[in-house]
Amino acid sequence: MCSVFGEPLLYFFYGGAYYRPLEGVTRNASELPVAFLFEPTILTKITHLYPFDTGALASGRLGATGDRLKPNIKSFQVSGSDVQAPARLVHYLFGNNEKYIYGQLNPDTQTKPSPLPELYELMSQDLTAIGTDHRQCCIECQTSDPIDFGQNLAWLAFPEAEFETFVKLYRTRTAPRMPSYYAYRSHVVGNPREITYDIHQKAVEFIRPYVKGI
Amino acid sequence: MNHFLLIGHDCPFGAYPAPVVPVGKLDGKLVAVYAGAQNATVSEIAADSHFVVHSPRINEQLNEFSYERQRLFAYSADEVVSYATSEEREFLARVLDDSLLRIEDPFMRLALAKGTRDASVTLRELQACAKNLNLSASELIPDWYQRELESAANAGVDIKALPSDPATLLESAGVVSQKTREIIASLIRSVGGTNVVTRPDLPFDLYFEETDQYGKLWRTAVELELHMPVESAIQGLENIRQAYKKIVDRTWLVFNGKLSSRAAKMAAKHDIHLLKLDDLRQQAESMNSFHCLFIDAPQTTVRLRPWLQLNPRSRYDLIRVFPAVEHEPLAGVTLFAREYVGEILNAAENPTRRILTFDLLGAEADFPRWRENPLREVRLRANAAYAEAFGRKFPGELPGAIRVLIVNPGRITKEGASNLRSYLLHHLELGLGVGIMVGDVATRIADFARQYENICEHSHRLAYFEPYDFHDSPLVHHLWRNTALTAGTILLNQRVSFVLEKEHDIDRVFQKLQIPKSPRRKGR
Numbered sequence: 001m002c003s004v005f006g007e008p009l010l011y012f013f014y015g016g017a018y019y020r021p022l023e024g025v026t027r028n029a030s031e032l033p034v035a036f037l038f039e040p041t042i043l044t045k046i047t048h049l050y051p052f053d054t055g056a057l058a059s060g061r062l063g064a065t066g067d068r069l070k071p072n073i074k075s076f077q078v079s080g081s082d083v084q085a086p087a088r089l090v091h092y093l094f095g096n097n098e099k100y101i102y103g104q105l106n107p108d109t110q111t112k113p114s115p116l117p118e119l120y121e122l123m124s125q126d127l128t129a130i131g132t133d134h135r136q137c138c139i140e141c142q143t144s145d146p147i148d149f150g151q152n153l154a155w156l157a158f159p160e161a162e163f164e165t166f167v168k169l170y171r172t173r174t175a176p177r178m179p180s181y182y183a184y185r186s187h188v189v190g191n192p193r194e195i196t197y198d199i200h201q202k203a204v205e206f207i208r209p210y211v212k213g214i
Numbered sequence: 215m216n217h218f219l220l221i222g223h224d225c226p227f228g229a230y231p232a233p234v235v236p237v238g239k240l241d242g243k244l245v246a247v248y249a250g251a252q253n254a255t256v257s258e259i260a261a262d263s264h265f266v267v268h269s270p271r272i273n274e275q276l277n278e279f280s281y282e283r284q285r286l287f288a289y290s291a292d293e294v295v296s297y298a299t300s301e302e303r304e305f306l307a308r309v310l311d312d313s314l315l316r317i318e319d320p321f322m323r324l325a326l327a328k329g330t331r332d333a334s335v336t337l338r339e340l341q342a343c344a345k346n347l348n349l350s351a352s353e354l355i356p357d358w359y360q361r362e363l364e365s366a367a368n369a370g371v372d373i374k375a376l377p378s379d380p381a382t383l384l385e386s387a388g389v390v391s392q393k394t395r396e397i398i399a400s401l402i403r404s405v406g407g408t409n410v411v412t413r414p415d416l417p418f419d420l421y422f423e424e425t426d427q428y429g430k431l432w433r434t435a436v437e438l439e440l441h442m443p444v445e446s447a448i449q450g451l452e453n454i455r456q457a458y459k460k461i462v463d464r465t466w467l468v469f470n471g472k473l474s475s476r477a478a479k480m481a482a483k484h485d486i487h488l489l490k491l492d493d494l495r496q497q498a499e500s501m502n503s504f505h506c507l508f509i510d511a512p513q514t515t516v517r518l519r520p521w522l523q524l525n526p527r528s529r530y531d532l533i534r535v536f537p538a539v540e541h542e543p544l545a546g547v548t549l550f551a552r553e554y555v556g557e558i559l560n561a562a563e564n565p566t567r568r569i570l571t572f573d574l575l576g577a578e579a580d581f582p583r584w585r586e587n588p589l590r591e592v593r594l595r596a597n598a599a600y601a602e603a604f605g606r607k608f609p610g611e612l613p614g615a616i617r618v619l620i621v622n623p624g625r626i627t628k629e630g631a632s633n634l635r636s637y638l639l640h641h642l643e644l645g646l647g648v649g650i651m652v653g654d655v656a657t658r659i660a661d662f663a664r665q666y667e668n669i670c671e672h673s674h675r676l677a678y679f680e681p682y683d684f685h686d687s688p689l690v691h692h693l694w695r696n697t698a699l700t701a702g703t704i705l706l707n708q709r710v711s712f713v714l715e716k717e718h719d720i721d722r723v724f725q726k727l728q729i730p731k732s733p734r735r736k737g738r
Contacts, residue, residue, distance in 0.1 A: 027264045028264050029265035030226045030235035031226055032226040159227070159325075161324075161325040162227070163321035164321050167351050171417065175415060178354065178357070183361065185325065186233075188233045188285060189233050189235045190248055190249055191255045194250070
C-alpha cells in the first residue's frame with residue numbers, strides 16, 4: 001500500500017537504478033540492494049507518471065521547492081496511457097535521454113509554460129546537504145497492475161552470493177529468456193548507498209546503447 | 215575517538231552462515247556499520263529497526279570489537295565471530311575450510327573465496343558452482359563464467375591460474391563435456407532414443423521423445439552425471455525434475471561407477487531411471503555390431519540398419535521391408551534383386567561390419583526347392599559378394615556375411631535334411647558363414663518376422679521399399695529396437711547355437727539336433 005497515494009501501487013523509475021533508503025518497505029537494519037530494469041514494453045501498463053520521486057517529495061527530501069509543490073502533487077501527474085509520455089517529459093526537461101540519465105537539465109525549460117519552470121527549479125536545487133541524490137531528476141512511473149518478470153525483465157543487479165536466487169528466478173520466470181545481470185561482490189556487506197551508485201553505473205552501461213538513438 | 219558499543223548484528227542475506235552487519239550505538243545513535251574498500255562506513259538507522267540483539271555471551275566474547283578495524287561473520291544468529299579486516303583473506307580461507315560449520319551455498323562460498331584472493335581456493339569454488347549450475351541451468355554457464363573471471367580479476371585473484379573458458383572449467387570439475395555429451399547422445403540414439411537432442415531451454419543434458427506401442431508420447435529428459443556419486447546426483451536431479459515435471463514425463467540418469475542399493479532405492483522412490491554408462495555403451499555396441507540385418511521370411515525380407523551408420527539427424531531408413539513374393543513370374547525377382555542386391559553391393563564398396571541374415575525359410579517343404587528358387591540364389595550371391603569384399607578388407611576375420619538358418623529339427627524329414635545339408639554346403643562353398651539356430655531365440659526371431667509381416671500387411675509405408683519413419687508407427691520402433699538388440703547379442707556373444715565352418719561340422723550338428731540322417735551326396 002502506497003502511503004503517499006493511499007492505494008496499492010508499483011513504482012518504477014524511468015531509465016535508472018536509484019536508492020531509496022528511508023522509504024523501504026522493511027524495517028531491517030541493513031539491506032543488500034537489488035535492482036531490476038524492465039523492457040520499455042511495460043510502459044503500456046503504466047497508469048501515471050510524475051517528473052520526480054513522489055516518495056522523496058512527500059517525505060520532504062526534495063528541498064524547499066519540493067515542500068512548496070507538495071500540496072499540489074497531483075497536478076504534476078501525467079497520464080501513462082500514452083507510451084510516448086516519458087519520452088516527451090525527457091524531451092522538455094532534459095532535451096534527450098542521455099542528458100536525462102546524467103541529470104543535465106535543459107536551461108530552456110525555465111522559459112517554458114508552467115509547470116516546467118517550477119520543475120526546473122525543483123530539479124536544479126543542490127540537495128546534497130540533506131542526502132538526496134539523483135532522484136530529484138528522475139521520472140517516476142506508477143501502475144496498479146502486476147508486472148510479469150518473464151516477459152519484461154531486461155537486466156537486474158543483486159549480490160553475487162545470491163546467484164542461486166537469480167537461477168531460480170530465471171528458471172521459474174524468465175527462461176528461456178535470460179536477462180542480463182550485474183552480480184556485485186558480497187564477501188562482506190558494503191554500504192547500500194555505495195553499492196547502489198555502482199549498480200546505477202552498471203545499469204547506465206547496460207542501457208547506454210539504447211539511449212543514444214531514442 | 216568515538217565510542218562504539220556493539221549490541222547486535224543484522225544479516226541481510228537472510229540466512230547463515232554469512233558476513234553480517236554490526237549494529238550498535240555510536241555517540242548515542244543507533245547505527246549499522248558497513249564494510250568499505252578502505253574504511254568502515256556508519257549509517258544511522260531507525261530506532262525500531264529489526265536486527266539480532268546479541269546475547270550476553272556473545273557480547274562478552276565481542277567486547278573488544280572495533281568497528282573500524284574488525285568485521286563480523288555469523289555462523290548462526292547466536293554464533294558470531296569477529297576478525298581483523300587486515301586478516302580477512304586468511305579468515306575467509308579458514309571459514310571455507312571449516313568442515314564442522316560448513317557453508318553449503320556454493321555461490322556464497324564462491325563470493326567468500328574471491329575474498330581470499332587465492333586462485334586455488336577460488337577455482338575449487340568455481341568448480342562447485344559450475345557443477346551446481348550444470349545441474350540446474352547449464353545454459354547460464356558460459357555467460358556466468360565470463361563474468362566470474364572479470365569479478366575474480368577485480369577482486370585481485372590471479373585469473374591466469376583459472377581455466378580460461380567454461381568448457382575447461384567444467385572438464386576440470388569433472389562435468390560432462392560437450393563432446394562426451396554428444397557421444398552419449400549417439401549411444402542413446404543407437405539403443406532406440408533416435409531423436410535425442412539437446413534442449414537449451416531445459417536444464418537437462420539431453421532430451422528425447424518417443425511414442426510407446428500404445429500411442430502414448432513419452433518425453434524423456436536425460437541427465438549425465440559421470441563423476442558425482444549417484445545419491446548426490448539423484449538429490450540434485452530431484453529438484454529439477456519436480457520443477458519440470460509438467461513438460462518431462464521420464465527422467466533418466468546416466469551414471470558411471472558403482473551403484474549402491476541405497477542409491478537404487480532413492481532412484482526408485484523419485485522415479486528416476488538409472489542407466490549405467492558401461493551398460494549403455496555395451497548395449498549400443500551390441501546394436502551396432504552389424505552393418506545390416508536381414509530377416510528372410512516367407513512373404514518378405516526385412517532389412518534393419520543400426521542407428522550409428524546413418525546421418526545422426528536422420529530417423530529414416532532404419533528399416534525396410536522387401537516383398538519377396540513373386541506376384542507375377544519374374545517380376546518379383548527383378549524388383550527384389552534391384553533393391554536387395556543393390557543395397558548389399560553398395561555396402562560391399564566399403565564394408566565395415568558384418569551382414570547378418572536370419573533365414574526363416576527352412577521349413578522342410580522349402581528345402582527341396584532351394585536350388586530352383588531364384589530368390590534364394592540372389593540372396594546368397596549378394597551375400598557372397600559382400601563377404602569377399604569384407605575378407606579383402608579384414609583378412610583373417612570371420613566371414614563378413616553370416617546367415618543363420620532357423621530350423622525346427624522335429625519337423626525336418628529325411629528328404630528335407632538332405633536338402634538342408636546341400637544348402638549348408640552351398641553356403642560354405644560361397645565363403646559365407648552359416649549357422650543353425652534352434653530354441654527360444656530362434657522362436658523370438660520368428661516372432662519378430664511375423665510382426666513385421668503383420669505390420670507390412672496393414673501399413674502402406676512399410677511396403678514396397680518406402681523408407682520408414684518411426685513417428686508413423688511406434689510399434690515398429692519397438693520392434694526395431696528389440697530385433698537389433700537380439701541380433702547384436704547373438705552376433706557379439708556368438709550365441710548362434712551351431713556355427714558350421716567345415717563339411718564335417720554338419721554331421722556333428724545334425725547328430726546333436728537329432729536331424730534325420732541323410733545320405734551323403736556322392737563326391738562329397
